Amino acid sequence: MINRRRFVGSLAYGVCTAASSRAAAPRIDGGIIRSQIEALSVFGRLPGGTFQDGVSRVGYSDADIAGRKYVMDLMRRAGASVRIDAAGNIFASRSGSDPSLKPVLFGSHIDSVPNGGNFDGDLGSLSAVAILQLLHDLNTTTRRPLTAVVWACEEASFSGVALNGSRLAAGKAAPGELAVVSRGMAKAEAIRRIGGDPDHVERALIPKDSYHAYVELHIEQGGTLERDGVAAGVVDGIVSIDDYNVVVTGFANHAGTTPMAQRQDALVAASMLTLAVREIVTAEPGAQVGTVGHIDVSPNATNVIPGEVRMTVELRDLSSAKIARLGERVRARGAAIATETRTKIEMKLAGHNESAGAAPEVQLVIESAASRLGLATKHLPSGAGHDAQMMATLMPMGMIFVPSVAGISHSPKELTHWQDCTNGANVLLETVLELASK
Amino acid sequence: MINRRRFVGSLAYGVCTAASSRAAAPRIDGGIIRSQIEALSVFGRLPGGTFQDGVSRVGYSDADIAGRKYVMDLMRRAGASVRIDAAGNIFASRSGSDPSLKPVLFGSHIDSVPNGGNFDGDLGSLSAVAILQLLHDLNTTTRRPLTAVVWACEEASFSGVALNGSRLAAGKAAPGELAVVSRGMAKAEAIRRIGGDPDHVERALIPKDSYHAYVELHIEQGGTLERDGVAAGVVDGIVSIDDYNVVVTGFANHAGTTPMAQRQDALVAASMLTLAVREIVTAEPGAQVGTVGHIDVSPNATNVIPGEVRMTVELRDLSSAKIARLGERVRARGAAIATETRTKIEMKLAGHNESAGAAPEVQLVIESAASRLGLATKHLPSGAGHDAQMMATLMPMGMIFVPSVAGISHSPKELTHWQDCTNGANVLLETVLELASK
Structure with missing residues (x-):
């Protein structure tokens, strides 16, 4: 039995002026993560339903558009520069103290499967935005620039194909993909709906090695971490x-x-x-x-x-x-x-x-971040596909997993305890700050 | 290996004046059975198709109505008195020399499953009509009256329920059955389409023991007779x-x-x-x-x-x-x-x-009929449902099976060799004449 120490989210932010001097390390408040996940959950909620009834925020839908607006408002409130790329992905950028260095990219997605849960994607996306907000509140500048990203339509809810936004950004579009019709519209039209520019989708391409690294926090969607009593999973790679x-x-x-x-x-x-x-x-x-x-x-x-x-x-x-x-x-x-x-x-x-390996150096940074927070870690593969696998073709990639209760996902019963959400957000924070400091 | 002697259909009818003196026994001409099965097959044939493409003569459809008209014309040409009962079943009656005796009832159905074959039901129905025609041509009167029957909608093609005509005749209608809608019409309307009287469907009821016996010739729809090289199956009962x-x-x-x-x-x-x-x-x-x-x-x-x-x-x-x-x-x-x-x-x-047993005395008559024709027999159960199982609740019942090539049925590939069709028709003839002579 692995001893699992839970980190308790602190309301008192440490005073610091640069991420490189984190004597009293800044922490994300668990209450903020919870309130924002709950706030996002109303977009795509069943009429008359509650948080526990899950969400249907299918990519490119009206609910998705409303959810994206909520997240972009949060990003702007955090002082970030927000743009939507040609594929509909949302990028929120924050300057670093050394503009000559490549930025650190981190985020996830906010679309859901039909009748899905409120943690898949949302946790990683809102934690990324919370990092921008925290640094904004602390008036802290990291050495490298930071970019939080929310990928468009990660789930296979449009014509059965997944990773729509990140795949286009990685230049892996299938021939004729934008003409494929699903749910009564062509994918080009769907991308235009969310603010993308399907006529120039090549502009969404991320040049290889244009970012320092990509990090994604996500719920495990399997039962390994919960069974083993481990707070933070360090992903070896995506299967x-x-x-x-x-x-x-x-x-x-x-x-x-x-x-x-x-x-x-x-x-x-x-x-x-x-x-x-x-x-x-x-x-x-x-x-x-x-x-x-x-x-x-x-x-x-x-x-x-x-x-x-x-x-x-x-x-x-x-x-x-x-x-x-x-x-x-x-x-x-x-x-x-x-x-x-x-x-x-x-x-x-x-x-x-093809499988996508997590970069060993990013895995090490995640491990030491969790260790500083007193959290037990475990290496595991990701059995599910993630936007991170597309980013792995362009830059060093790492993923942080947090426990899913009973391993349930893609279901209204999907649940990650709030403390595990907070822990995950802080492992992401520590990882991003460490990566951005070098 | 059982020695299988095939009877060759004769074109020369024996001269006889009464079925009880069958020194030179009458025989049904195989050419007539074949030509009438082929003629019936055009009703419900695929546009542009051939006999080998099977038939879709679904009960109560226009094709069914056209096929029923064809059969009723044959019955009338055979000098029979034709009526449609309240359930849509067709009865063709022929007087016997002793009107005080109960008639012998024999027949089958002519409706098919969608995309079915041209032997299931058709063989038994057209053989029954051919018996009336043969006796008419020979100017022969049997001792008992004879009634050939074509049951309405035997297949489960209307609301998934089978044996529609014979079940109503046996008083086994389900409560509210006539109101059930399938293929855009209520069953009452469907019965009216084919000449029935759904407002007085109780008039279709056949009183118990009002007939001497019921005999049905049918293709086996399984592969047992072909495998064993047996021309005539004597059905023990319906499973x-x-x-x-x-x-x-x-x-x-x-x-x-x-x-x-x-x-x-x-x-x-x-x-x-x-x-x-x-x-x-x-x-x-x-x-x-x-x-x-x-x-x-x-x-x-x-x-x-x-x-x-x-x-x-x-x-x-x-x-x-x-x-x-x-x-x-x-x-x-x-x-x-x-x-x-x-x-x-x-x-x-x-x-x-519930299973329906064939009457032992009718089985014996079928066996001796086949034996007189030099045909090997085998007792076997019927794995399929048949109108005969409804008649078994009202009178002694017997069934004659003939081989199905490769056991295929409910398919355009359904096939019974013409010689086996002719043999079956003559076993039915011999059986009916024997039953009608006592």
Whole structure:
């Protein structure tokens, strides 16, 4: 059992004039984080609902636009210079004492999945803005410039594609992506709605190494930190994802007249494959996961033997080589199942997301920041995708995780205790100040 | 291997004046059966399609009405007295030499499933009409009166409920059934479209034992007869069906951030249950079958662990006691799977169709009829529902099956070789003549 010491947020800011002399270190007030997360939660709240009913602040929606305005007002109140880039990302900049140095970039997103929670993205975004406010209140100037960022539409709520703003900023747009229509509008129109400039989206490109580093605070969305009683997770990297589409072809026939031995039941084969995925993924040590999340049966009638099943197999791990190997095992098992059940099983790689490693030097800064705050840390991979993985292609990247109660996310039940939110904000603060001081 | 002797349809009808003196027995010409099945197949054929593209002659549709007119014209041409009952069933009657005796009833249906085949129902209906035509051509009178019947909407194509005409004739209408709307019309309106009288549907009731017996010729829709090389199946009875609705409740969570050991994956549990159904059903000898045909996963997203699965389990066997016992085994296994996977599994009986036994005396008549034609026979249950099961509640019932190629039915690929159709028609003829002679 790891001893978990919780840092208690202080209302009394230390007096300091420069971040490099942090004898009495400044601290973010937990009350501010809480009140701002609660204030943001009303944009996209269910009519008549409460904070506990979660939020539907889907990217590019009216609720998203209202939430963005709330955050931009906070940024301006903190004295920052605010701009929206061509992809709709919001940047709030604060000068440093040495304008020749590259700025430190930090932030997250504020859009949610439909029927999501109030911590995913919001905590990291509002903590970033709180840092600007704190330094403004203290009249403190860091050595490097600081830039807080709120990425546009991080969730896969527009045409099923995630990391919309950060991906465009990293130059990873798919061909024709801006013409794709979802929820009744083209993505170009969606970006224009939030203040972007889709006709010149290339202007959103962040040149490689134009920032000193990128740091993102986020809720874990898994149950590891809570289970281990650790306040701060130091992310090693963001996992690689292989998405497979599988088609199982059997033969649809009368469920009453076809003897069991003569069946070519596509759902029986698909069930075997679903269990095989779990067995193969758990057969070796490690944090790899495998999921069959989507399954469509045809004709899907009570009294007809399933003739076809379309399903997905998703594999994730920090190691691309490991999930490629596991995928081949699933494929081999699929071939054996096809023979056994007299079905055909086709498995095609539909998508591959490369893993994104966190920079070791940024991980060290996060660790020492948590240590100064008396917080236990644990290294872990991120099983979820984050804007940080796009930034990792452009600059040194680091991520801080805080515990999610019961590992629940993308749900109104998503919860991170306020103390853990405060701790996370202060680890981010300490990390940013340290990075900005060098 | 059973020796299968095929009877070759004769064009030369034997000369006879009464069915009781069948020294040179009359025979139905295979060419007539084929030409009439082909003629009927145009009603509901795909535009531009051929016979091999199957048929969509859904009950109560315009195609059904056109097909019914074709069949009624054939009946009238055969000299029969034709009437439509209040439920829309078509009866074609022919007098017997002894009007004090109860008539023999025989027939089937001509409606199809959407995208179905040209043999299911059509063979039995057109063979029944061909018997009337043959006796008319021969100027032969049987001792008992004969009634050929074409039941209305046998398939479950209107609001998912099957045996619509025969069920109303057997007095098994569900409360409010005629008000149920499907395909944009109430069932009462649908019945009126085809010439029925829904305001007095009770007039369709067939009094118990008002007929001597009911005989139905039908394609097997399974692969047993073809596999065993048997021309004529003698149906022991129509199976009992238990339909269960199962709800598996897990917990939907992020597929990337939730470690394998912490998952409550409803689809993993459902897959185990699907395989358990097959294992339990095949663990003991017998013709029982079990099918998971329908499955809906929620939220059914690639990157979310399935939180809920709704699925069906259907069990069929001649013995209601056996499927009740198998259902309890599935339930017990479900409880164990729920514990193992930390999910909840609820299983509710949603429907029970009682089995319908064929009358032993009618089975004997069918056997000896096939034997006189030199055709091998095999006793088998019907795994599918048929209008005959409704008649079994009113009178002695028998069914004749002929082989389905590869056991395929409810598909454009449904096929019974013309020789097997002719054999079936002649077994029906012999059976009806024998029953009508006593």
